[in-house]
Amino acid sequence: xxxxxxxxxxxxxxxxxxxxxxxxxxxxxxxxxxxxxxxxxxxxxxxxxxxxxxxxxxxxxxxxxxxxxxxxxxxxxxxxxxxxxxxxxxxxxxxxxxxxxxxxxxxxxxxxxxxxxxxxxxxxxxxxxxxxxxxxxxxxxxxxxxxxxxxxxxxxxxxxxxxxxxxxxxxxxxxxxxxxxxxxxxxxxxxxxxxxxxxxxxxxxxxxxxxxxxxxxxxxxxxxxxxxxxxxxxxxxxxxxxxxxxxxxxxxxxxxxxxxxxxxxxxxxxxxxxxxxxxxxxxxxxxxxxxxxxxxxxxxxxxx
Amino acid sequence: xxxxxxxxxxxxxxxxxxxxxxxxxxxxxxxxxxxxxxxxxxxxxxxxxxxxxxxxxxxxxxxxxxxxxxxxxxxxxxxxxxxxxxxxxxxxxxxxxxxxxxxxxxxxxxxxxxxxxxxxxxxxxxxxxxxxxxxxxxxxxxxxxxxxxxxxxxxxxxxxxxxxxxxxxxxxxxxxxxxxxxxxxxxxxxxxxxxxxxxxxxxxxxxxxxxxxxxxxxxxxxxxxxxxxxxxxxxxxxxxxxxx
Numbered sequence: 001x002x003x004x005x006x007x008x009x010x011x012x013x014x015x016x017x018x019x020x021x022x023x024x025x026x027x028x029x030x031x032x033x034x035x036x037x038x039x040x041x042x043x044x045x046x047x048x049x050x051x052x053x054x055x056x057x058x059x060x061x062x063x064x065x066x067x068x069x070x071x072x073x074x075x076x077x078x079x080x081x082x083x084x085x086x087x088x089x090x091x092x093x094x095x096x097x098x099x100x101x102x103x104x105x106x107x108x109x110x111x112x113x114x115x116x117x118x119x120x121x122x123x124x125x126x127x128x129x130x131x132x133x134x135x136x137x138x139x140x141x142x143x144x145x146x147x148x149x150x151x152x153x154x155x156x157x158x159x160x161x162x163x164x165x166x167x168x169x170x171x172x173x174x175x176x177x178x179x180x181x182x183x184x185x186x187x188x189x190x191x192x193x194x195x196x197x198x199x200x201x202x203x204x205x206x207x208x209x210x211x212x213x214x215x216x217x218x219x220x221x222x223x224x225x226x227x228x229x230x231x232x233x234x235x236x237x238x239x240x241x242x243x244x245x246x247x248x249x250x251x252x253x254x255x256x257x258x259x260x261x262x263x264x265x266x267x268x269x270x271x272x273x274x275x276x277x278x279x280x281x282x283x284x285x286x287x288x289x290x291x292x293x294x295x296x297x298x299x300x301x302x303x304x
Numbered sequence: 305x306x307x308x309x310x311x312x313x314x315x316x317x318x319x320x321x322x323x324x325x326x327x328x329x330x331x332x333x334x335x336x337x338x339x340x341x342x343x344x345x346x347x348x349x350x351x352x353x354x355x356x357x358x359x360x361x362x363x364x365x366x367x368x369x370x371x372x373x374x375x376x377x378x379x380x381x382x383x384x385x386x387x388x389x390x391x392x393x394x395x396x397x398x399x400x401x402x403x404x405x406x407x408x409x410x411x412x413x414x415x416x417x418x419x420x421x422x423x424x425x426x427x428x429x430x431x432x433x434x435x436x437x438x439x440x441x442x443x444x445x446x447x448x449x450x451x452x453x454x455x456x457x458x459x460x461x462x463x464x465x466x467x468x469x470x471x472x473x474x475x476x477x478x479x480x481x482x483x484x485x486x487x488x489x490x491x492x493x494x495x496x497x498x499x500x501x502x503x504x505x506x507x508x509x510x511x512x513x514x515x516x517x518x519x520x521x522x523x524x525x526x527x528x529x530x531x532x533x534x535x536x537x538x539x540x541x542x543x544x545x546x547x548x
Contacts, residue, residue: 050394052546069542076396084548087391089382091319103312104395106305144391 001064003028003152003184004049009058011044011208018044020208021058026186026201029178033199033216034188037297041208042188043084046156049186050081063151077105080145080183081154086137087144090130094121094140097129098147107148115143118173134161142173146181153177155187159194171198192293206297222292225285227257227265232278240275244268259284309397309405313379317409322378325371330417333367334359334424338432352439355429356446360506363421364450365486366479369457369499371417373478375410376461377471384469389548399541400534406462407455407534414454422447449505449522456498456529463533467540495525 004026011019019041026032036042047053049060051072060067062075088097098112116122119139124132129140138158145153155174159167175198177183189195192202202219204212212219231237234255241248241257246268249256260268265282272279287295317323337359341348348354383389392402425443429435457478464474478499485499494500495518504522 047390047546052390052393054543054545073396073398076394079394081390081394083390083394085387087388087548088386089316089388090386092315096315096318100312100315101391101395103308103315104392104397106308106396 001028002026002061003063004032004186005061006045006049007059009045009048009060010056011041011048011053012056017208019048019055022205022208022210024203024210024213026184028184029182030200031174031178031185031187031198032201032203033192033195034186034203034205035190035192035195035293036188036205037190040190040205040297042190042205043156044208045205046081046083046154046186046188049154050076050079050083052083077148078151079154080147080150080152081156082138082141082145082158083154083156086134086141088129088132088137088140091128093126093128094132094143095125097140098143101144101147105148111147111149115146118146119143120169135163135166138162138166138170142170149181149183151183153183153185153187155185157188157190159189167194171195174198204293204296211296219292222287222296224259225287225291227260228281228283228285229255229257229272229279230281230283231255231272232280233276236275237272237277237279240272240277241268244271305397306401306404306408309401310408313405313409316379316382320378322375322413325374326413326417326420329367329371330363330421330424333363334421334428337362338428342433350433350435352429352435352437352443355433355435356425356439356443359421359425359428360446360450364502364506365482368417368450368454368502369461369478369482369485370475372410372414372454372458373461373465373475375413376406376458377465377474379406379410380462380465381471387548389546393541393546400538403462403466403537403541404534407459410458410462411451411455414458415451418447418451418454446506450502452523452526453501453505456526456533457502459530459533459537460498463537463540466537495521498529501526501529 002025004024006022006024009019009022009024010017022045024045034042034045044053048055049062049067051067063078065071065075067075089100094116095112098115099109102109102112116125119142121136121139121143124136129137132140138161142155142158145155159170162170174185174187177185187195187199196216199216201214202212202216203210229237230253234250234253238248238255241255246257269279269282338355341355341358348358383392393399422444426439429439461474461478464477468474481499485497485503488494488497489500489503494504501522
């Protein structure tokens with residue numbers, strides 16, 4: 001079952017599509033990384049999932065039910081969220097802030113202890129939140145989202161403003177959610193590298209369009225990069241390759257070819273050898289996930 | 305569910321600077337009213353009725369609307385400042401309950417303010433003006449009517465403070481609308497302008513009952529305005545996108 005499913009989801013501001021026909025599917029029990037540069041449409045999509053923002057077109061389903069006026073409260077009762085910036089009442093303590101959310105969620109106050117433990121804020125529970133660092137506020141925001149043990153967590157850039165140790169801690173916390181609490185997580189970031197250690201599924205969005213969606217392992221298959229050919233007679237080899245319809249780039253003595261399937265590459269090597277280009281070496285470069293992400297977002301090509 | 309929302313709103317008032325204003329503004333109004341009463345003894349009779357008119361004249365005309373406007377603006381300011389719109393609107397409560405909880409809390413504060421105003425009236429009459437006897441029983445009824453008239457003003461001020469992110473603008477609007485209420489009251493249009501209802505309910509600046517015979521219209525007007533503002537709030541909260 002998918003805990004989140006959208007179809008044809010759009011949000012238009014004037015003539016600009018902030019979210020453009022997004023079809024998202026988040027399977028139950030996974031950590032889904034929603035990745036895209038700033039302004040790509042991540043927050044708007046997440047706000048539409050929660051009913052904070054009304055779609056121009058399309059549908060949203062959470063936990064198998066349509067997100068509409070009729071189901072909204074029942075769905076929100078099973079969903080925890082942290083959207084955009086961590087929300088809080090600065091003149092109150094962390095405990096009082098959590099009591100407010102517990103009141104609104106109708107959750108037992110005993111749960112406050114549990115979530116404070118999870119985010120390691122027990123020691124500072126009676127400090128005014130106005131005196132908290134951004135990282136502590138982020139953790140408080142997560143604690144608020146965790147109140148009541150939701151089945152689904154929607155977290156919008158929760159690692160923003162955290163130091164490396166804080167990011168590591170947050171990763172460990174989120175990675176364990178499906179296993180330890182049975183909670184599925186949708187988490188956004190503008191950096192794939194920040195989340196690749198903890199996510200199973202990934203969705204890449206840019207300019208409102210979902211460019212890739214699927215298991216992280218699937219994305220890694222796209223990591224096959226350029227082919228580097230070292231030839232004794234590069235000019236001769238380049239002519240052969242161009243006749244085969246390939247775009248060839250020159251890098252000092254080497255020729256660079258776009259990513260190719262193994263069978264096609266074998267054919268080309270044979271042709272080069274037959275033409276007397278003198279094949280000295282063939283290397284296949286591999287892209288990092290960050291490069292794949294950049295390739296996808298820069299070209300806007302869908303890899304779904 | 306609504307009582308959970310009210311409990312949450314009450315928590316937000318802890319340690320809030322709003323209590324200072326709650327305490328000081330009626331004090332200022334009472335001081336001004338008593339001073340005016342004592343300085344105009346040539347025109348006013350030396351009795352509890354006339355002290356009431358002077359107290360409520362300043363209180364109902366100049367202080368009450370901006371005061372409830374301030375309470376309302378403060379409660380929404382907490383949401384505007386802390387990026388809290390996303391937080392409250394993603395909770396499993398109907399959006400109108402969030403508004404009604406604020407209404408209940410500001411109404412509670414308005415009732416406390418009325419009580420404080422009444423206490424100050426009694427104290428300044430007895431200890432400062434040294435009036436003989438007891439105040440007329442009607443003043444308690446008028447204070448109660450004032451509290452009822454406060455409800456639509458509070459709802460409208462909450463609506464304005466919800467839409468206008470500035471803290472001061474809704475309070476200035478309350479002041480301006482309160483003054484416009486004086487003009488409309490003097491033209492007999494007091495029941496069609498929410499900010500005039502307070503003047504009529506409190507019987508400000510009148511020794512005879514300004515609402516004699518029209519109590520039903522007064523209550524009806526209060527309820528209709530309240531219903532209209534609640535409907536508007538519900539509609540806006542449901543239809544508008546949340547901007548934190």
